[in-house]
Amino acid sequence: MVGLGRSGLGAAKLLNEQGANVVVFEQSNGPSLEALSKELNNQGIDVKLGVSLELKSFEPWLSNLKSVVTSPAIAWDHCTLNALRNKGIEIESEISLAWKALKHIPWIGVTGTNGKTTVTHMLHHVLNSNQINTAMGGNVGIPASQIALDSIRSSRTEPNWLVMELSSYQLETSPNISPKIGIWTTLTPDHLERHGSLENYSDIKKRLLENSSIRIYNLDDHFLKNARSKLMEGIWVSTNGAAINNNQADFWITSKGKLYEKGEEILDTTLLNIPGRHNLQNLLLVTAAAREIGLSPRDIEQAIASFKGVPHRLxxxxxxxxxxxxxxxxxxxxxxxxxxxxxxxxxxxxxxxxxxxxxxxxxxxxxxxxxxxxxxxxxxxxxxxxxxxxxxxxxxxxxxxxxxxxxxxxxxxxxxxxxxxxxxxxxxxxxxxxxxxxxxxxxxxxxxxxxxxxxxx
Incomplete structure (x- = not known):
């Protein structure tokens, strides 16, 4: 395991629980990491602090090395990872490890440049408020690998649904993630220093939706609207009424704040307690997903009224x-x-x-x-x-x-x-x-x- 952040820690513990012999490399050092290292060593996880991501760091283990698992912060095409691939060693990510352990539970994968954290939190709130046992994690909250570990260790009933915020860094490394529901919030230039171009960045997001059984898109987003003919069929939502330049929406909001589903008024959006037009877009995406899961408009409305927003987002x-x-x-x-x-x-x-x-x-x-x-x-x-x-x-x-x-x-x-x-x-x-x-x-x-x-x- 390379990296001892939240996702790396979760992955190391999950692998250890699954019976693997785990060695963790962490470049940093310090008292807090030394204390964590001691705790993990007591659990049978070998931690090496102050180790850089270089091929020579792996040499003592190369003859028996089965795989290297990375955290999202490490570039997927890092020269050392490529050198390990050339030696026949499997490189996988924390999120792909979690997918293999949790794919028997239906996932809702939420991606996009902006909006994904609020959509993830809001949908998690709506489902749990209606007694649908739902866990939330990925790029926000609890690492997916920790959810998998908790699922193995706990005697409690597994979640009915997993709402996972998935960043481009995570999706780049995990082409096999196939959610029951995929949600694409927005797309604007971001992380180009990692992905090289907007096309590469958008293709990473697009793949998640293509892998999803049900796809939900934001028609208000300029990129998604223009790309509609090239995207797989799905559910489209808009705050601009039923249609934008002949682009029909399935869920929309009128100028009076009423939310419609295929021509039928189902919600009053004034119940939403967080500001901004973008949060109305988020509400639409959440409503579309909740309706696919089977919640009634009344169920959704009552839950939305008690949603207080997300820390650090307005x-x-x-x-x-x-x-x-x-x-x-x-x-x-x-x-x-x-x-x-x-x-x-x-x-x-x-x-x-x-x-x-x-x-x-x-x-x-x-x-x-x-x-x-x-x-x-x-x-x-x-x-x-x-x-x-x-x-x-x-x-x-x-x-x-x-x-x-x-x-x-x-x-x-x-x-x-x-x-x-x-x-x-x-x-x-x-x-x-x-x-x-x-x-x-x-x-x-x-x-x-x-x-x-x-x-x-």
Missing amino acids: EKIANIKGIEIFNDSKATNYEAAKIGLEAVPSPTIVIAGGQSKKGNPNDWLQALNKKACAVVLFGASANTLFDLIRDSKFSGPVNCFPSLNDAIETVFNLAFEEKAKSILLSPACASFDQYKDYEERGNEFKKIINQWLILNS
């Missing part, structure tokens, strides 16, 4: 003197950050920055010019974003800081000076320059806001 964390504060740390690309901007009250103070990713910033910049009264930047990409924003002729203040903590006083000063209606952390960047993931970044932001409230109460 999460409202405070209201200070009429200024609403949102944690949108999950917005790790320009498109997600644009969607967040469109959903919050304006004018808004936008906080952005982190590790920049390839992509077209134009729509995000247009949204900034329309909705933001000031921008505060932090992290590794602050200067790059500053130049982009200034070149877009943004007229408000733009400030750069090393970190979120350094920026917060200026954020509040600008909010009061500019009479902002909201403050929005929506980074448009990955978190890896300063944090282990977007969750740690979002939690840090919430902590900083709470500390400011205490000091200024």
Whole structure:
């Protein structure tokens, strides 16, 4: 097993439970990893810390090595993995390992550039609220391998359904995953530094839908709408009414907020408690899946009314003197950050920055010019974003800081000076320059806001 993150840990434990002799390579070191290593060694899992992903690291085991399992962060075409393949050694991923252990349970595979986390959480909530035993994991929450391990060890009844968020990194390594229901939320340029081109990126997503028994697509998404004739037949949803330029939807929302299924009104979308048009798209995708599973409109409506949203995705964390504060740390690309901007009250103070990713910033910049009264930047990409924003002729203040903590006083000063209606952390960047993931970044932001409230109460 290469990598001792959440998915690597789950995979190592699952393999050990299945009777394999497991050796784990982890490049990092430190007290917490040493403690974890000791715990795993006591369970019969051999952990090697401070080991780089090089062919020579595998030499002591090559004669008996059956397979190498990788975590999603490791490029599937890494030169060392290719060298191992050339020696006849099977390379597989954590998610493919979990698929083999769990494929007897029907999967709902959720993929897309943006929206997949909210759809996964919302659908999980709807099913469990209606006493349909459903587990959730994959790219969000619990690693799929951990769900498989829990299923083996537990005496409880197995889940009826698995709702799995599946990223392009995971799907790239797992061509055999074949869900009962596949959901494609959106597609915009992302992870191109890994996949090379938008075509490669979209083909990875497309394969999941082709492998699915039932396919659900978002007709509002520009890419999916234009690609409809090339996609396998499925269920299409839209917030723009029954048809867009002769593209018929199966589920749609009217201008009055009523949700229709093939001509019959079934839901009132005003029951949804999370903001933004994109969340109406998410609601449609969830409703279509729930109807395929057999839930009634009334079942779905009651569950939706109690859904509170997803941490770090337009999460409202405070209201200070009429200024609403949102944690949108999950917005790790320009498109997600644009969607967040469109959903919050304006004018808004936008906080952005982190590790920049390839992509077209134009729509995000247009949204900034329309909705933001000031921008505060932090992290590794602050200067790059500053130049982009200034070149877009943004007229408000733009400030750069090393970190979120350094920026917060200026954020509040600008909010009061500019009479902002909201403050929005929506980074448009990955978190890896300063944090282990977007969750740690979002939690840090919430902590900083709470500390400011205490000091200024």
